[in-house]
Amino acid sequence: MVLLHVKRGDESQFLLQAPGxxxxxxxxxxxxxxxxxxxxxxxxxxxxxxxAEHGIFLxxxxxxxxxxxxxxxxxxxxxxxxxxxxGGSVFKKDDIGRRNGQERERRRQAPCCAExxxxxxxxxxxDHDRIRRQRLNPLSHPAPNEKMKQVLKKTxxxxxxxxxxxxxxxxxxxxxxxxxxxxDQLRGAxxxxxxxxxxxxxxxxxxxxxxxxxxxxxAGLSVIEESEAQLWWAAKELRRTKTLSDYVGKNEKTxxxxxxxxxxxxxxxxxxxISSEEQKQLMLYYHRRQEExxxxxxxxxxxxxNSPWADNTALKRHFHGVKDIKWRPR
Numbered sequence: 001m002v003l004l005h006v007k008r009g010d011e012s013q014f015l016l017q018a019p020g021x022x023x024x025x026x027x028x029x030x031x032x033x034x035x036x037x038x039x040x041x042x043x044x045x046x047x048x049x050x051x052a053e054h055g056i057f058l059x060x061x062x063x064x065x066x067x068x069x070x071x072x073x074x075x076x077x078x079x080x081x082x083x084x085x086x087g088g089s090v091f092k093k094d095d096i097g098r099r100n101g102q103e104r105e106r107r108r109q110a111p112c113c114a115e116x117x118x119x120x121x122x123x124x125x126x127d128h129d130r131i132r133r134q135r136l137n138p139l140s141h142p143a144p145n146e147k148m149k150q151v152l153k154k155t156x157x158x159x160x161x162x163x164x165x166x167x168x169x170x171x172x173x174x175x176x177x178x179x180x181x182x183x184d185q186l187r188g189a190x191x192x193x194x195x196x197x198x199x200x201x202x203x204x205x206x207x208x209x210x211x212x213x214x215x216x217x218x219a220g221l222s223v224i225e226e227s228e229a230q231l232w233w234a235a236k237e238l239r240r241t242k243t244l245s246d247y248v249g250k251n252e253k254t255x256x257x258x259x260x261x262x263x264x265x266x267x268x269x270x271x272x273x274i275s276s277e278e279q280k281q282l283m284l285y286y287h288r289r290q291e292e293x294x295x296x297x298x299x300x301x302x303x304x305x306n307s308p309w310a311d312n313t314a315l316k317r318h319f320h321g322v323k324d325i326k327w328r329p330r
Contacts, residue, residue: 002244003255005168006031009268012165013260014038014174020245020252024231024238030176032229035260037179038163039222040207044186045156047204052152055143056083056194057202079199085144086195148193155189158182183208228263235270 001017013035018027062075144152159182167174187208190198198205206212214220231238233256238247248254259268274282308314317323 001252002248003173004031005255005257006035007257007259008035009259012168014163014165015168015172016175017173018244020243020248020250020254022244023240024242024244025240027244028229028231028238028240029226031231031258031260032224032226034174034176034179035229036223036226037176037183038174039219041159041163041179041182041186043212043219044183044204044207045160047207048152048156048186048190051190051204052144052149052156055085056199057204059199060201082196083194083198084196085148085193087145087148087193144193151192152189155185159186224260224262230261230263232259232261232268233257235267237267 002020004016004018006013006016016031016034018030056079059075059077059079062070062077065073065075162178162182163174190204190208200206203212214223233247236247238244238258248256257271261268272279314323
């Protein structure tokens with residue numbers, strides 16, 4: 001199996017294994033799918049971190065508006081009333097105005113109703129306070145509590161570890177199945193916190209349903225369509241009509257660095273002769289050597305010439321047997 005170190009520009013992305021007899025048409029599509037799937041996981045992880053902090057996404061017509069503007073326009077977030085996180089919720093307002101999150105935490109000291117068979121039929125003091133806040137603030141919808149927040153964040157960390165660029169240093173190959181498993185874990189965590197599901201306009205749900213619209217966004221510039229993907233190796237384009245062995249030979253233990261590029265962007269930059277880490281070590285070595293030479297130039301003391309090891313006639317006296325002769329009488 002040929003080991004491919006896939007890069008995008010100068011940044012390492014992931015490792016991939018493929019037989020030398022693989023058609024480059026199939027290999028290019030496979031690399032592009034893994035590359036785009038990793039980007040999808042990164043986008044979902046980023047949105048889930050915001051979900052854990054500020055709750056669900058606001059409707060498009062309410063984003064960026066102040067509370068007074070929403071009340072004046074008489075806008076209502078219907079999905080915000082349905083999508084309540086399990087286990088209770090806490091308040092953390094989103095300053096950007098993309099997500100909502102208002103306190104609706106169940107307090108043990110102040111129950112929402114009196115102890116009766118009809119639980120919930122008699123509003124407690126906290127319920128009145130909650131209703132008053134919702135009347136004054138139209139964005140008073142819940143965000144996950146600390147326990148559910150940890151569920152989301154832990155799953156995000158595990159998914160990031162699967163697609164991390166550190167897998168290259170560890171020598172772990174990333175497959176499409178691994179990336180799909182990461183997506184499934186993220187989907188499961190969202191279902192645990194929001195059993196009723198997310199609004200249809202929420203970016204996380206749209207990503208899971210493959211309905212995301214990345215046009216006009218920075219994330220959309222990173223995505224490479226499978227039909228537009230190109231692989232480059234050693235300043236050569238790996239043409240799809242050939243096989244991998246046509247370029248790297250029939251040695252199945254070969255390791256190459258390939259760069260994925262979008263068609264029409266031209267050849268990527270060549271790989272540097274030495275890595276950035278090796279360059280740092282080399283500069284550090286020469287700096288230390290230069291400091292040592294400066295210290296030697298500053299040290300003009302020649303007292304060392306009187307030492308026994310500096311005597312150039314010591315070997316001659318040793319062979320003549322006149323070493324350590326003292327002329328003074330005993």
